[in-house]
Amino acid sequence: MALLPYSIREQVASMRATWPSFGNQMVGEDAVVWRGPLKPLMRTYDIAITYRTDYVISGPRVRVISPPLTRLPDNPEGSLPHVYNRDRDPFMCLFDPAKYEWSGWDLISETTVPWAIDWLACYEFWLMTGIWEGGGRHPPLTGTRHNVENHR
């Protein structure tokens, strides 16, 4: 493993090469927002991916800008499964922090974007069946991770 995580500039270059339909906007020197379309199965989603140098452990934040995400009240997985900040401004939770599946030493183009596609595909079938078939786990109710991060 390299000594330092990928820089924002390196992440941008890799995203441009792999997902050319995504545009990006730098926010100062240490943050970037990509916007672009993903069409996993049925629908095309406008996606925003936010990454900052201090997200090197927590990971990029992936939001669906449009169409609005549909919720299934009373679903056993929650009204919208596998997201943080479910009731306000949800963003996808694509990996289990306890398993160290992502860090800033990974390329967003090779992890976050494909995983967001996975999430959207599972989400579409979840809307049809009410069952999340993509696996994963939910933290216990006492979990406190991201209480801070949930504030934008």
Next chain:
Amino acid sequence: MNIRAFTGIDPFPDWADAILAQIAFNIQLPPSLHAKAVSRYEAVRRHLEATTFFADGIEHFYPQGSMAIDATISTRGTDDEYDIDIIAQLAAKYRQLGPLGVLKALEAALADYPVQMVIRQTRCVTLIYGDRMHLDISAAFREHGTQERRSHIMHAKGPNRSSEDCEVPTNAYGFVELYKARTPVETAVSDAFRRRWDDHDRLRADADVDDVPNQTPFVVKNMATLALQLVKRYRNITHDRKRRAGRMAPSILLADYASRSSSPGRTLSDALISLCNLLIADIRRASMLGRTLSVFNATWDQDEFTDRWPESIEQQNAFADDLLHLVTVVSLIREGKLDPVDVPNGLRRLFGDFVVTEAIRKTAQELGGNIQQGNQGYTRTGGILVPAAAAASTLAVSRAAAAPVSGSRHTFFGDPV
């Protein structure tokens, strides 16, 4: 007849075709029932030949219609009834009995046959088995000296002779051969369904060790036949749901359109839409001219597929409207214009509750399983390919369209529920 094979397209990597294909899979005649149907009609032939009346009097005993082109599906709204159509080609000596006499003789010969019920119909004698399989046996006389196997079947309502009793021209055998020639085997389709059946059979065997493994191969030949099965299923479901009286569009007519619209290499939804559009166009044209649809067997121009349906222009228009609805819903689904939440109910109204629920559940599980195993791939437009290897090998996804990123395992997490 020389029958060619084409590669075709595996329908399962495309999500919309995967659901349609899984619905078609769920309504297939399983190999065990196919074998049972074959053994049953062979047993019926032996029974008839053992009777004094029909001894040495049966020249041919062969399946016609769906059974002969491997397009049998479960009937009506239920998921476990199957109709099997058989032609009993009789020696010419029986012809003097007249249509009603022949049907009654067949009925009498089968009167003590060990089935739940024996019913003489207008053109056949139906055997109803305890497991709800139906065997329709039509007596036919060959027109010797004509093209293989032009024949006449008997038409008589009974119970008494009538001036309307008649012999109806048919060449079921010739049509089957023509259908096979028009709808060649697509190996990617048949291989995909065979793999699916093997997996299904293995799961079933694991669940029930006493079950006898199927020895009969599972046969799905091409998209045209899958499309035909879906249209037949839709016709049955719609007829019941709308509580329509009267006859349904005959299966042989739909098979004729399936074969005429067949074009190897199509996707399943394309094959389905093409079949429907060809039939809709012909019905609309006939209605515009103030006529009912008139379609004849290409292997005998006296064998009319539309002799009992449509009974009126209104009836054919209603069916054309039904088909248009099918085309509309399938188009909306595959173009992603239907909200995913509404997709299950949209499909259930077309093909019935159980088979659709099962098909979506199975497709969802396969997608989720592949994601959990990291077996997925991606397209440059953000599409998912599952499993990546199978999807990449289909003609639908060119190498240039695939994203240079492979699937990897990860664990969805999130806020507490």
